[in-house]
Amino acid sequence: MSAITIEKGPGKPLYMQICDTLRQQIMAGFLTPGTKLPSSRNYAIEAGVSRTSVVAAFEQLQAEGYITSRQGSGSYVTPMGSLDVVEPVHEPRKPGSEYFQWKTLKPDNQSGSADMRLFPYRQWARCVAKVARESPESLVQVIDPFGDRPLRESIARYLFEWRGMKVSPEQIVMTAGSIDALEICIRTLLKENERIGLEDPGYLSLRNFVKNMGLSPIWLPATREGTQLPQSIPGKKTPKLVVLTPSHQFPLGGAMPPGRRVEFLNWAEKTESWIIEDDYDSEFRYAGKPIPALTGFDRSGRSIYVGSFAKIYSTGLRLGFLVVPPALVEDIGLTLSRFACKASVSMQRPLSEFMNSGEFYRHIRRVRRIYSERRRALVQCLQKELGGIVTFDDHQAGMLFAARLPDRCDDIAIAKAARADNIMVSALSTYYAGRNKQRGLLISFCVYGNEEIIENVSRLKRILEECKP
Numbered sequence: 001m002s003a004i005t006i007e008k009g010p011g012k013p014l015y016m017q018i019c020d021t022l023r024q025q026i027m028a029g030f031l032t033p034g035t036k037l038p039s040s041r042n043y044a045i046e047a048g049v050s051r052t053s054v055v056a057a058f059e060q061l062q063a064e065g066y067i068t069s070r071q072g073s074g075s076y077v078t079p080m081g082s083l084d085v086v087e088p089v090h091e092p093r094k095p096g097s098e099y100f101q102w103k104t105l106k107p108d109n110q111s112g113s114a115d116m117r118l119f120p121y122r123q124w125a126r127c128v129a130k131v132a133r134e135s136p137e138s139l140v141q142v143i144d145p146f147g148d149r150p151l152r153e154s155i156a157r158y159l160f161e162w163r164g165m166k167v168s169p170e171q172i173v174m175t176a177g178s179i180d181a182l183e184i185c186i187r188t189l190l191k192e193n194e195r196i197g198l199e200d201p202g203y204l205s206l207r208n209f210v211k212n213m214g215l216s217p218i219w220l221p222a223t224r225e226g227t228q229l230p231q232s233i234p235g236k237k238t239p240k241l242v243v244l245t246p247s248h249q250f251p252l253g254g255a256m257p258p259g260r261r262v263e264f265l266n267w268a269e270k271t272e273s274w275i276i277e278d279d280y281d282s283e284f285r286y287a288g289k290p291i292p293a294l295t296g297f298d299r300s301g302r303s304i305y306v307g308s309f310a311k312i313y314s315t316g317l318r319l320g321f322l323v324v325p326p327a328l329v330e331d332i333g334l335t336l337s338r339f340a341c342k343a344s345v346s347m348q349r350p351l352s353e354f355m356n357s358g359e360f361y362r363h364i365r366r367v368r369r370i371y372s373e374r375r376r377a378l379v380q381c382l383q384k385e386l387g388g389i390v391t392f393d394d395h396q397a398g399m400l401f402a403a404r405l406p407d408r409c410d411d412i413a414i415a416k417a418a419r420a421d422n423i424m425v426s427a428l429s430t431y432y433a434g435r436n437k438q439r440g441l442l443i444s445f446c447v448y449g450n451e452e453i454i455e456n457v458s459r460l461k462r463i464l465e466e467c468k469p
């Protein structure tokens with residue numbers, strides 16, 4: 001070995017700096033396999049460092065497998081086999097760089113977001129602190145793979161009071177959001193070569209996930225009359241599992257009419273198939289009575305309810321839940337034991353505390369009132385400013401608004417221009433899988449104050465005029 005230079009610098013112990021230097025020299029091929037290293041004494045003299053640091057560095061490199069010590073002979077660079085060290089072509093993307101900012105995320109990840117400025121941070125912190133003080137073990141220990149028992153009891157009460165569902169905590173499984181819930185259902189219920197039915201248009205993350213699992217979905221067109229039932233065509237497979245958003249179709253809005261719900265429940269019973277009810281934002285109805293959950297009417301135990309805290313609470317919490325029919329509890333437990341549960345236990349007990357303290361319900365009522373005003377402001381603005389261009393059905397629910405555009409409009413280009421101008425919209429056509437795509441814009445309104453909404457619509461008007469076909 002020729003020059004031994006250690007770039008001594010602050011921040012790292014000397015032995016680690018020696019390690020780094022030697023490791024780099026080995027990986028870059030300057031020190032080839034079999035090369036004998038100088039003795040620790042000579043190395044220390046040449047590099048001007050203490051012998052103790054060199055010995056520690058050699059020991060570390062030996063533990064990592066870079067060098068081998070031979071009794072009475074010295075240390076040698078270990079043969080590395082045929083491992084090629086490839087220099088990265090691109091600089092790795094670092095968190096905090098532009099790539100990770102929300103503006104550049106896929107639009108579906110932001111559409112219909114909650115306004116986190118309204119989050120009751122102080123009340124939440126109090127609940128976390130109380131649990132940390134009184135039962136710190138619950139923040140880290142997994143006792144039950146179905147999730148924290150007190151939280152499941154709180155959710156059962158919530159479902160009874162808000163969704164009219166009578167379920168026992170034993171039927172509730174905590175999940176890491178809705179995609180995790182779906183994965184558990186697919187792994188439990190779908191056998192090889194069985195198919196899944198998805199709404200078209202529908203939730204992009206779900207569609208991407210299903211395709212990524214190697215499944216090829218059967219598309220169920222969502223129309224104003226409700227999502228269509230799977231057709232039974234001789235020689236063609238029908239789905240064994242369908243995922244529906246009956247209380248508020250995503251992304252078009254609108255509730256599935258009662259007759260269509262009954263047809264779906266009958267279909268599931270007759271064909272021994274399953275319905276997954278994705279009830280992602282039913283708390284946000286701004287007029288009339290809440291739409292009851294489809295699962296609440298299921299007498300044959302063929303529907304599974306997926307609840308989410310993403311809309312009422314925060315997407316960052318990454319907690320959702322499943323309500324499974326009693327007959328499925330054991331099978332779901334088996335899936336959890338085979339694939340492990342992904343829901344973090346840490347925030348489950350604080351969430352239970354938050355629900356039991358009443359803060360959770362206060363928060364929902366408060367944001368619902370505010371979102372209702374924002375939604376009204378958006379509807380008025382759209383009617384006034386864009387009445388001649390967009391059309392829409394006002395379903396008085398949800399966290400985003402589907403405004404239809406004429407077929408000749410390039411909604412993707414319009415949405416791109418709007419997002420570049422910081423307006424949270426996405427192109428409706430991108431939510432369709434089939435060829436029959438409706439053009440339009442999905443406009444998020446919860447994250448903006450009334451004045452911002454007025455300003456956004458007038459900017460949107462300018463963009464629409466510029467993008468005129």
Ligand SMILES: Cc1ncc(COP(=O)(O)O)c(C=O)c1O
Nearest residue numbers: 177178179203250280308310320
């Ligand atoms: C249709 C639909 N389902 C479910 C969810 C909740 O997803 P998650 O719980 O994975 O955040 C969302 C959130 O945007 C949604 O739009």
